[in-house]
Amino acid sequence: MISNTSERVVAGGEEAESAGSGPPPLFLLPVQIVLARLVRHIAVRRPSLFNRIGLHRSKQFLIVPTNLPYAMLLQPDPVRPTLRAVPKQWRDYDARITGTALTLLAMIDGRSDGDALFFSRDLRVEGDTEAVVCLRNALDDLDGSVADDAAALFGPPGRMILSGLRRIRRERSDT
Amino acid sequence: MQQRDTTILTRPNLVCPAGTPAALRTAVDAGADEVYCGFQNATNARNFPGLNFTRDELRESVAYAHDHGARVLLATNTFAPGDATGLWRQAIDDGIRCQVDAVIVADIGVAHYVATRYPAQRLHLSVQAGASSPEAIRYYCREFGVKRVVLPRILTVKEIKAVHDEIPCEIEVFIFGNIGMMAEGRCSLTNYATGISTNTDGVCSPAHHVHYVEDGERNLTTMLGDFTIDCFAAGQSAGYPTICKGRYFAAGRDDEYYAFEEPRSLNLTSLLPELMRAGVSALKIEGRQRSRAYVQAVVSAFRKAVDDYLAGREPELDSLLALTEGHKETQGAFGEKRWR
Structure with missing residues (x-):
């Protein structure tokens, strides 16, 4: 995490302007609808998730899968949770978590240890370290995985895709 | 067997x-x-x-x-x-x-x-x-x-x-x-750096004092408060941001070294x-x-x-x-x- 202050990281200048803290492209609208539905679904199913996040519920977590075209911005507010796609260079966040999509999935699934991923440099954390630690611990205390919740929302196709991703992850970690 | x-x-x-x-x-x-x-x-x-x-x-x-x-x-x-x-x-x-x-x-x-x-x-x-x-x-x-x-x-x-x-x-x-250091129950390094005591507050290197800074070439610097704990080159395995596991410059040495212990x-x-x-x-x-x-x-x-x-x-x-x-x-x- 970059700066470990309680103040949100907002970069100024041209880069920030081009990276955009403004609205993402219109073609992402269907994705935004799905993500919004997804985070509300998880909030309803997993109310205990928010207890461990504590005072960091209002924080903005920028989750950056390095091998996907967009990042996700999460605000784990139990009353009004938000999750939306944003450009990877999004500058308005409290904490940024970066890794490959499979690395992030392994963490969410409880299959990989966050500290070990940090030691191996597979996971990067910038910004508010404490907020990230709380989010990590909150996710780790869940039985099962929010990835399963997300997949279930989309029925058999969703479960099939998740199963495929997990298979790829296992194969890669075996090699 | x-x-x-x-x-x-x-x-x-x-x-x-x-x-x-x-x-x-x-x-x-x-x-x-x-x-x-x-x-x-x-x-x-x-x-x-x-x-x-x-x-x-x-x-x-x-x-x-x-x-x-x-x-x-x-x-x-x-x-x-x-x-x-x-x-x-x-x-x-x-x-x-x-x-x-x-x-x-x-x-x-x-x-x-x-x-x-x-x-x-x-x-x-x-x-x-x-x-x-x-x-x-x-x-x-x-x-x-x-x-x-x-x-x-x-x-x-x-x-x-x-x-x-x-x-x-x-x-x-x-x-x-x-x-950790062979002074269990007596380590005051976190207290020195952050004002928070491992022994009475129960936390070594409190997360709200920890900063990670990575440059464009993926070289990582870990910090606790104002203290730089260690720098890791791209691809090099990292350790916890605890003072006792850090690398430091010291008088009489040309390079940084693990003054207490290695991670x-x-x-x-x-x-x-x-x-x-x-x-x-x-x-x-x-x-x-x-x-x-x-x-x-x-x-x-x-x-x-x-x-x-x-x-x-x-x-x-x-x-x-x-x-x-x-x-x-x-x-x-x-x-x-x-x-x-």
């Missing part, structure tokens, strides 16, 4: 960490005999954000453990400062109400409270108490009825055996995980038979701050290794290197005194 003489091996308890109820259930399911955990405050030495148990969670977790034949130990192993001792008494009261099987204490005042208020309660002496000699341990046994001592990580196996022969209580030793984790897998022969009753895994994945992997590996040794089999030791700090392991002082 090679057979081993088991006539003098006694079955030790495998004592496993849990920072959350899910981790506790994972530890029990993976074969833990005992699980240690703490409340969400300064009364335990892993007072990290988002970690630890509420009273309700502890009560439910104790029930789960007991249903599966495991025991729960409550870590109240920090030192109560003058203006807040009530917090520690409350933790003891609540833990005993939750029916924990033992409480782990470091502070003499807390030990006295348990011994006088709950004389039937099983009491363990934390590693934080730093009791390493037979005389010191016997004092705790005599005055507070301590039933088990967690030895500081400063003794060789031979010395552990010598201590064992001179004390009236069980011995617990760490066998895996983070290994690496304790792993005593190959010493397990010797520890059992030395009379160690409980083998402890560090890592309440780690994930379910860590707990599952480490507890399973040690469950299998201990059971194999007891059955006279030479275990195929699973590599736990991926979970170690800096991807390096050590036997610490258990192997040789020169380690630092």
Whole structure:
């Protein structure tokens, strides 16, 4: 995490302007609808998730899968949770978590240890370290995985895709 | 498969960490005999954000453990400062109400409270108490009825055996995980850097003082407050942002170096038979701050290794290197005194 202050990281200048803290492209609208539905679904199913996040519920977590075209911005507010796609260079966040999509999935699934991923440099954390630690611990205390919740929302196709991703992850970690 | 003489091996308890109820259930399911955990405050030495148990969670977790034949130990192993001792008494009261099987204490005042208020309660002496000699341990046994001592990580196996022969209580030793400076219960480095005490606030390198800075070439700098702890080149394994594991410049040296100790984790897998022969009753895994994945992997590996040794089999030791700090392991002082 970059700066470990309680103040949100907002970069100024041209880069920030081009990276955009403004609205993402219109073609992402269907994705935004799905993500919004997804985070509300998880909030309803997993109310205990928010207890461990504590005072960091209002924080903005920028989750950056390095091998996907967009990042996700999460605000784990139990009353009004938000999750939306944003450009990877999004500058308005409290904490940024970066890794490959499979690395992030392994963490969410409880299959990989966050500290070990940090030691191996597979996971990067910038910004508010404490907020990230709380989010990590909150996710780790869940039985099962929010990835399963997300997949279930989309029925058999969703479960099939998740199963495929997990298979790829296992194969890669075996090699 | 090679057979081993088991006539003098006694079955030790495998004592496993849990920072959350899910981790506790994972530890029990993976074969833990005992699980240690703490409340969400300064009364335990892993007072990290988002970690630890509420009273309700502890009560439910104790029930789960007991249903599966495991025991729960409550870590109240920090030192109560003058203006807040009530917090520690409350933790003891609540833990005993939750029916924990033992409480782990470091502070003499807390030990006295348990011994006088709950004389039937099983009491363990934390590693934080730093009791390493037979005389010191016997004092705790005599005055507070301590039933088990967690030895500081400063003794060789031979010395552990010598201590064992001179004390009236069980011995617990760490066998895996983070290994700190050999001044357990007395380290003030975090306090110096942040004003927050490991010993009384229960947190080493508090997360809200930790900064990670990575440049465009993926070189990583870890900081605690205003202090740079270490710099890792791209691709180089990183360690925790703790002062005792940092690299520093010093007078008389041309390059930065590990002034205290290198970031690496304790792993005593190959010493397990010797520890059992030395009379160690409980083998402890560090890592309440780690994930379910860590707990599952480490507890399973040690469950299998201990059971194999007891059955006279030479275990195929699973590599736990991926979970170690800096991807390096050590036997610490258990192997040789020169380690630092």
